[in-house]
Amino acid sequence: MDSSPARPKKPKIGLATWLAAGPGLLWLTLLLAIPCLALIAMAFASRGQYGEVVWSFSLDNLKRLIGYGLFGWSPDLIFILLRSLLVAAITTLLCVFIAYPLTFHMASRKPSIRVFWLILVIVPFWTNVVVRTYGWLLILGPQLPPAQLAAYLGLIPPGSALYPGSFAVYLGMTTTFLPFMALPLYASVERLDQDILEAARDLYANPFLIFWRVILPQTTPGLSVGVIMTFVPAMAMFVVTDILGGAKNMLIGNLIQQQFSQARDWPFGAALSMGLMLFTLLSLSFRRLKTPGQKDPSLL
């Protein structure tokens, strides 16, 4: 194509634009956008006798989501869903509690050392979750000091490991998701107006008041990104709970995985996935409501 004298700032959508954007858009639409919609449709289908999907409209899976099974109502599933919420919430809260002091410490360093700290927080974010969880499996093993100390204190029977159990799950989850919380929060903490902090201290505000009235409002953008980046994947997590949690600590992620493997109940798995998807959208829109017009401080 010859150069036009008009030299438009942004060219009109021509063949070249379609050729550039087309393959990517087509790929993502065919393999991701449409299947996500199909997943929602499948939530209303049912399971056939041999694990196949029967495409007739039914609300059975949604009923099962609120506890109605083959044998009447039972609270098992609701417990799993509530536990997912609870584990994700506690993990997020633990991450918040650790991330604030961590990011404040980072922000108070000299700029050259700050970069070093940032890299130290980013590196675990990249390492493989299976390997890291496996590391905890080694550390919490029966022959090592943590388990022996717990046994000495009478918390666990002697000779047993610190897994499977809630303690191991929270340890694994918190250390896995801490970078997800710390990195967005750091972006806000770094920009915190130190003068207002000083002023609050000069006026003898107590630490709690300083946090509530000065620090929290100023760090809300980073905090809300961190909360979403921790809470949503924590609910969907199945590696950590599978390795460190045992059957008692099953989460919605484990349940979805089971429906698509051993149980071969795709429609029910689809219904669970739909619930998780709705939840993701809900938390994203909640954030958009709270901080309109603000761009995410991206992790990348």
Place this chain on the structure above:
Amino acid sequence: MKARILALVAYSSLILMYLPCLAVAVFSVNKARFGLNWKGFTLNWYQRLFENEAILEATYNSLLVAVITTVIATVIGTALALGLERATWPKPCQRLFDVIVNIPVVVPDIIMAVALVLAFSVLRHLSSVFELGLAALIISHVTFQISFVTLVVRGRLASLNPETREAAWDLFATRFYNFRRVTLPLIMPGVLAGAMLAFTLSLDDFIISFFIHGPESVTLPIYIFSSLKRGLTPETNALSTLMLLATVILALLAERLTRKL
């Protein structure tokens, strides 16, 4: 006094984050075959890795998938970024495309995995490429990589000075010449950073691969996961340590690249 508490929490959180990685590395050079007692230093388990057929195959699969997917996703993702950023799309189109491109960034991995399983179960009737296995693994990795490459390259494109491009137009550069000699060199750091990100994501991916892989296409994270289920071996420690080292090096390289932007 208060600063000390902050420092204490900061250092302990770092220790907690690195402890599992450290444990794997320490046990990988421990002589003990069974149990976790320290029996002395050895590199024996690393040597054993090269004699283990299953591990070699998983490594080969992981690297093959990572290289192929990175090439495909970098080309498609960069083109997509150019197409979205360099043209004025009507508002509703723009919004729809943004949603589609952002799906892999916001939706939890497990849902993406399930959606891909669903897509493959239908597409399988069209072509055997979509049977669970290496080809399907490549296709599914590319799917999430495209988004991340596009995200990084778009960021780079948005930060470019439009005047350089306009200057080239004024000098009667053809569109292709303009792209090859002006735009491409300018966005190259972004493209490279996107490619490294894509490579690391592929090498590291467990959840999606776990749903898509077949018996012939086990990758490293899947091998490690299933060896945990079968019982721990010192070879797993050595393998995990090597994987950690590889990701750390890649992450640091990508970090330097993005910092140079």
